[in-house]
Amino acid sequence: MSALKKFISETIKDAMxxxxxxRVTTIRTILSECKKIEIDERIELDDARVLAVLDKMNKQRKDSHQQFLAAGREDLAEIEHNEIKIISEFLPAPxxxxxxxxxxxxxxxETGASSMQQMGAVMAIVKPQVQGRADMATISKQVKAQLG
Incomplete structure (x- = not known):
């Protein structure tokens, strides 16, 4: 079991x-997502993959939060905001x-990239380093700016 997943499992006990x-519901959802991937792919998740799951969940909640605010559903937006805070506790500092x-x-x-055609190679190196610590849209903009 990855250290991060073990930490999340221990945290749920404190929340209970x-x-x-x-907090219990949100952490259970995190563990459920991890378990689903482990069962579907028949693998044991490492810390990098758990971070990817957390990052994805965080992004989903941010999108939902914005949609609820736009629809005038502050009650649901607040729940999403609280879930974002809980999920963010397990992510590294931005x-x-x-x-x-x-x-x-x-x-x-490292890649020797000099044009936009090599953006994929640059992103392949950058993504594992920033997973869960930065928004990939922001990363993409920076890569484009530096290559363009």
Whole structure:
């Protein structure tokens, strides 16, 4: 079991003892998503893959939060916001724009990329380094800016 998944499993026990229903439900959802992937693909998730699951869940909740706000459903938006906070506890600290820029520069230097046709190679190197720590749309913009 990955260290991150083990930490999440331990955290749910604390949430159960504290009788924090939203926290228990959110953490159960995280573990359920991880278990679903493990069963479907017949693998044991490592920390990088658990981070990818957390990142995806966080993004889904942010999208839902925006949609609920646009529809005037503040009650549901608040639930999504609280779930985002809980999921974010398990994600590493976000990268600053400068840190992302440095990672992108290093990836461009490593691949020797000089045009937009090589963007995929740069993104393949950058993505594992920033998973769960930066939005991929932001990364893509930085890569385009540095290559273009």
């Amino acid at each position: 003892r504290a009788k924090d229903k939203l 990268l600053t724009d400068d840190e992302v820029g440095e990672i992108v520069k290093a990836a461009i230097a």
